[in-house]
Amino acid sequence: MDNWAWNVSWFSDPVFLGHYPEEGLERFAAYLPDITESDMRLIHQPLDFMGQNIYNGYCVRADANGEPEAIRRVPGHPKTAIGWPVTPEALYYGIRFLTERYPLPLYITENGMACHDLVSSDGRVHDPNRIAFLDAYLGAMQRACEEGSEVLGYFLWTFLDNFEWVNGYQERFGIVYVDYTTQQRIAKDSAFWYQKVMETNGALLSCNQPMKQILFLKPVCTHNIWGGRKLREEFGCSEEGDDLGECWGISAHPNGDGVVRSGVFAGKKLSWVWEKHPEVFGNLDYDRFPLLTKVIDAREDLSIQVHPDDAYAQKWENGSFGKTECWYILDCPKDATLILGHNAATKEELASMIHEGRWRELLREIPVKKGDFIQIDPGTVHAIKGGILLLETQQNSDITYRVYDYNRLSNGVPRELHVEKSLDVITVPAKPVQESVKTSDAGEKNELCMLYDCPYYQIFRIQVQGRAYFEQKYPFLSMSVIEGDGIINGYPVKKGMHFLLPCGFGRAELSGEMILIASTVRR
Ligand code: ZN
Numbered sequence: 001m002d003n004w005a006w007n008v009s010w011f012s013d014p015v016f017l018g019h020y021p022e023e024g025l026e027r028f029a030a031y032l033p034d035i036t037e038s039d040m041r042l043i044h045q046p047l048d049f050m051g052q053n054i055y056n057g058y059c060v061r062a063d064a065n066g067e068p069e070a071i072r073r074v075p076g077h078p079k080t081a082i083g084w085p086v087t088p089e090a091l092y093y094g095i096r097f098l099t100e101r102y103p104l105p106l107y108i109t110e111n112g113m114a115c116h117d118l119v120s121s122d123g124r125v126h127d128p129n130r131i132a133f134l135d136a137y138l139g140a141m142q143r144a145c146e147e148g149s150e151v152l153g154y155f156l157w158t159f160l161d162n163f164e165w166v167n168g169y170q171e172r173f174g175i176v177y178v179d180y181t182t183q184q185r186i187a188k189d190s191a192f193w194y195q196k197v198m199e200t201n202g203a204l205l206s207c208n209q210p211m212k213q214i215l216f217l218k219p220v221c222t223h224n225i226w227g228g229r230k231l232r233e234e235f236g237c238s239e240e241g242d243d244l245g246e247c248w249g250i251s252a253h254p255n256g257d258g259v260v261r262s263g264v265f266a267g268k269k270l271s272w273v274w275e276k277h278p279e280v281f282g283n284l285d286y287d288r289f290p291l292l293t294k295v296i297d298a299r300e301d302l303s304i305q306v307h308p309d310d311a312y313a314q315k316w317e318n319g320s321f322g323k324t325e326c327w328y329i330l331d332c333p334k335d336a337t338l339i340l341g342h343n344a345a346t347k348e349e350l351a352s353m354i355h356e357g358r359w360r361e362l363l364r365e366i367p368v369k370k371g372d373f374i375q376i377d378p379g380t381v382h383a384i385k386g387g388i389l390l391l392e393t394q395q396n397s398d399i400t401y402r403v404y405d406y407n408r409l410s411n412g413v414p415r416e417l418h419v420e421k422s423l424d425v426i427t428v429p430a431k432p433v434q435e436s437v438k439t440s441d442a443g444e445k446n447e448l449c450m451l452y453d454c455p456y457y458q459i460f461r462i463q464v465q466g467r468a469y470f471e472q473k474y475p476f477l478s479m480s481v482i483e484g485d486g487i488i489n490g491y492p493v494k495k496g497m498h499f500l501l502p503c504g505f506g507r508a509e510l511s512g513e514m515i516l517i518a519s520t521v522r523r
Contacts, residue, residue, distance in 0.1 A: 003136055004406075008097070009021050009101070012101075012491060014043045015043055015045075016047070016052075016103070024269055040472060047104060049105050050102055050107070051109040052356060054091055054111055055084055055090070056085045056086070056087045056090050057090030059071045071084060075124070078115050080115065081116045082114040082142055086491075088133075088137045088139065090131060090279070091138075092141070092144045092493065095141060095144035095149045096147070099148075099151075105150040106149070106152065107152055107153040108155060109155050111137055111157060112133075112134070112158060112175075113130055113158065114171035114174055115172060116172075118162075119179075124188075124189065125187075125189065126188075126189050129195045130446060134156065134197075139156065139205050139206060142208075143207070144515075158174055159175060160174045160176050161178040162174060162179050173196050175188050175191040177190055190437075208279055209278060210279075211504040213265075214488065214501060215263065215500040215502065216261040216262055217258040217261065217270060217498050218260075219237065219247045219258060220247075222248070224243060224245025226245055226299055228298070229241075229244065229297075235496035236494070236495070237496070246294050247296075247297075247496075248294045249293045249480050250292070250391065252271040252292075252396065257271050258498075271288070280500075281476045282503035282504075283503075284521065288410055290395065290397055290457075291519055291520075292395070293392070293393050293480055293519060294394075295330070295390070295496075296389070297393050298385065298388050299387075300386040301385050301406060302384045303402045303403075303404065304381060305381075305382065305383060306400075306426050307324075307379075309324075309378035309379065309452075312378075317399045318510075320399050322399065323394055323399055324394065324456045326393050327372070327373070327384075328373050328390060328391045328393075328459075329371060331388075333387045337367050338368055338383060338385045339382055340382050340433060340436060342381045342430050343362055345429055347423070350426060350428055354404075354419060354423070356424075363383075364430065368388070369439075375436045375454070378427075379431070391480060391482055391517050393457060393478075400420040401425065402416065402422075403422045403426075438452065443463070445463050446462070447470070448460045448461075448462045449461055457519050458474075459519050460519070461515065461517055462483075462518065463514075464510045464512055464514050464516070467511045471506070471508075472501045472502075472506060472508050475503050476500055476502055477501040477519070478500055478516070479498070480518075481495050481514055482515050482517055484513045484514030485513070486513065
């Protein structure tokens with residue numbers, strides 16, 4: 001009899017359908033009076049609408065016999081001042097249940113929360129919990145309406161703090177505070193917020209403001225024979241293992257599609273958000289999210305490789321993007337070097353040097369240090385050397401041609417090389433090194449400084465020391481914290497975190513001691 005999950009259909013079925021639920025008649029048989037035909041006629045009158053108060057719901061699952069079984073809430077589940085659980089889903093499922101079971105439009109006749117409201121030293125009543133509650137519940141109601149439920153009205157409980165039928169004046173449900181001694185009224189923060197919700201007909205709700213939310217992404221890590229442990233130890237990767245080579249921080253690539261951690265898109269993959277909400281990315285004219293940001297930890301030398309451009313990849317790699325990429329050196333040993341470009345003067349010379357294995361003569365090895373920026377155009381022979389940790393920003397593509405792998409074995413056999421395709425795409429002669437390498441120590445502090453601009457991406461760096469502001473005026477901005485920690489628009493962030501600022505995000509406010517690398521594409 002205490003199972004309130006029965007409450008709704010037990011009382012509503014007779015009113016709206018003209019009979020009690022069969023299962024209830026059996027279950028409650030011992031307690032029931034004689035119910036006559038004329039009782040039912042009286043109860044079941046023609047009605048114009050139904051009204052329902054919805055505050056919270058139970059969480060149930062099907063037990064082994066298919067019967068509903070209540071699930072205990074986790075300790076610390078949010079609750080209101082009166083002890084009722086905060087369950088915004090109840091407004092969604094409650095509305096769906098009622099409007100699908102009964103053939104009448106619905107009014108939500110009560111919904112709201114009791115808070116521990118008090119007057120602050122500024123004379124105001126700040127009730128952020130009530131705003132968060134209403135924001136989530138109204139969003140849930142909107143979802144039900146969008147899916148076809150007919151809700152004609154919503155009554156927020158309540159305007160003034162009032163006499164609660166069980167607890168009297170102990171609980172404060174109002175959006176206007178009442179001092180019961182003086183009868184003074186003070187509009188709470190939630191009243192001003194609700195005024196705006198009404199003015200904008202709900203446009204202000206979080207669920208309708210995806211552009212104002214930071215999309216924090218859960219990175220995807222890969223195990224590689226050349227990988228190490230820095231991604232786990234320094235960059236917050238939760239993956240086990242001492243062979244973590246890559247951490248795909250911002251990616252919608254099928255081989256590592258990042259999941260949004262919080263906000264209106266929580267649990268959704270980045271590719272899903274891209275497809276369903278192109279406005280978040282400024283309605284760009286691309287058929288997929290265009291960039292991929294990853295951190296690479298090379299414990300050992302990586303193979304010598306080259307990537308094709310868009311035209312070649314379109315034709316020979318199933319319509320894939322080509323791959324233009326760039327590196328920002330996060331950390332490296334004192335005398336670190338990497339491979340960038342080659343010394344062959346003609347295609348013929350290139351081919352013979354590769355076929356004869358004259359690698360020392362062919363490959364251009366250049367010194368690098370922390371903070372260097374390196375652009376790698378398609379057709380550029382390149383390789384990361386052991387000990388280097390870097391942030392790579394690239395076109396959303398995975399097409400790599402391996403030119404040489406130091407004759408190493410993987411599981412007893414040499415890894416596959418792609419010499420013919422490499423010869424097709426390698427640019428001869430190679431671009432001068434100075435055109436591809438940029439030292440980025442310079443640049444104003446606390447300003448978003450551009451490191452590089454090409455048709456595929458724009459790369460920025462911002463060093464925050466104290467406070468920094470900038471306007472997010474790009475279609476989107478992928479951001480990675482590469483050093484230190486701080487706060488962005490109220491959210492704590494630290495080294496190893498990756499997130500996206502949507503189109504129209506507006507003013508970004510950063511504070512702390514940190515360095516971030518950002519990227520976007522041209523409109
Ligand atoms: Zn590469």
